Amino acid sequence: MTALASPFLLPHRRRKRPLDDSHFHGPQRHRRRRLCLCPAAFPSPPIPPEAASSPAFDMGGFLSFLRGKPRHDDAGLGVYRGWVDVRSRDLSVATAMEDDDAGFGPRLVVRRRVGDPRKAALEAAAPRPRVKREPYYKEALERMRSHDKRLGELASLVNLEEEKLAELRKAAEPPKEDLSELFTPLTAEEENEVHNCLFGRGSSTEILALHEPSNIEVSREKFRCLRLTAWLNDEVINLYLELLKEREAREPKRFLKCHFFNTFFYKKLACGKNGYDYKSVKRWTTRRRLGYELIECDKIFVPVHKDVHWCLAVINMKERTFQYLDSLGCVDHHVPRVLARYIAEEVKDKSNKEIDTNTWHEELVDDIPLQQNGWDCGMFMLKYIDFHSRGLSMSFSQENMEYFRKRTVMEILRLRAD
């Protein structure tokens, strides 16, 4: 290219030079010729060639540089213009021959001869770069196409991996469902709702939750017992037990058939003269009121309140067992005895059947999670009931209590336990 380009450029420069020379040298030569004719013949010939050659070369180089750039920019146009210039130069050269001396004539003739092979060279060189460039584009396209193929392969790989992941997730979902349901984190909206309920501004006597079947209304002040480090009160506990009962009635297959006594039941049962008073609670569990009888239940939950502490007693009708769960790990043998006497009398009175509670077992539950502070006994009792009513093992601990408090607030606000 360079070899080809250089003669391509050089003839242009040379051709331009004659034009320039003709333009500049015309009047100068005329003047010089007059001067030459006027002065002596010997000193005049050596001075004009030197003066003419030096400005001609300078001007030619400058013009060639200026014209060179557009030529590079417009390859086809440049060639075409070059061609047109050659023709015009040919004509100009002819005029110059006529005007110029014999000394300049042989130079022009030499240029013409050189111009023809240059044209041939240009003609030969012109298609070559075109031919080379087009294959380059094709090669680029082929490369792109190859990349596309690779992308396709990657896409298929991604699909395969996604299918594998889906299968793994499907395989993993069933065992996690129960636990995820029990420990489902609250959404941002729910968190905000709970926060507004516990710490929001508003009248403390504003009723935020009203449960009509049980006549329990929970005000904002009552909800504050579900804050961290606060003790639970009977409204919140009794309302949550009512929600658990509704949950079981809503989905009888998922939950055991249970009965949830309210927190005042054991207080009335155990406050008689001899520490036992059945008549006070006889009308609490009529079939008309409950819709069922206690003997039909799998488990009966009795919350036990001890001055400032909440415990739980469970009558397991299916396994014929009395359980006593205390989040402080204490043991009380009096509660199961009172409940044994009660359940025998209740079943005899309501269902006309005999239960020999002497053969029942009193199970001392000693592998339950225990509380590690002084304010979570109520929440522990609620969670004992929740997990027992599902038939699950106690898989929670003290660290979950903050979450359970928030979840309990949310469930009470919506009057629906999940």
Next chain:
Amino acid sequence: MSKRSRSAMSSAGEEVEASTLITLRVKDNEGVRITCTMRRTDKLRVLIGFYLDMVTPTDKGKGAAVAAAAGGGVFMHYGRCVTGNRTPADYDMEDGDEVSFFPDGTRTMPVTLTVKDNKGRRVTHTMRRLDVICTLFRLYFDMLPSTAPREGVFMYNGREISFYQTPEKCDMNDGDEITFHLFSKPSTFVTLTIKGSTDDGGRSGVVVTRPMRRTDELQRLIDYYFAMVPTDDQNGEWAVTYGGRQVGGEETPADYEMEDGDQLRLVPASKPSRFVTIDLLTMVKAKRTYTLRRTDKLQGLMDLCLSREPASMYRHGCVLIYEGRRVQDSQTPDDLKLEDGDTIHAIARQVG
């Protein structure tokens, strides 16, 4: 006799010491013979007590024995009744005389009793007549299987025997049987009677009897009555009462603990009284009776309860409970359908 006594007196006169002593004998029809020497001026109570002590050994004192003997038999001496307050001299007894004892139906031998029940079990036990009979009952209970029911009564000659009576007190004889009757379970059916109101013409109300399940609604019985007596249905509105309380049709005999033969009365429906009298049972087992207007809010009752109780009792407040349900402050007796005699419990709020 007189000769003997005269000769004895003459011989006694000869020996001053011998005349003051006398040897007497007591015999009964069972062949018991006891002999006792005593002074002529001693009271015969000594002889009688000695005999009873020998015949009926018991932990009771002599006074009780004498009292029992006095009621149970008689001592005779030649056709005259002998009492413990007299002396041998009073009865002109001679040395070697005999006193006869005739028991008044009282046996001194042990008695063998049997307890039987409707399952064919028989438990026999021989015991003293003056022992308490609970030893026999305890033996019967011990012989029972551990799972057998033990609630019932012991019957003898149509009377119930308590644990601390004695065979003698019950006039039991050797070989008698005591029957143990179990308390029967309440049946699932109950026969109830509903009686109409007295007619203007003085004719008594119609009585309709119908058996029904304890768990059926009483509305069926009421409908049955009006089906049997259409004229009463045409006369106007009625209210059914039982035990002085109005009965709701959706309630059941079990709710009112009705038994066979109980009667419901049909009375003309009148406006219920504007007042209701209820009992308030507080934490200190104090039962107070209040008469409220049916339209008053029960918050007043709660405030009254709080004002009369120690402040420390209801530290966190008070809750009214009616049949296991919480009572709201804004509710009225009409909302809870309270009737006269109902009980409301006041319980302290629980926090923990």
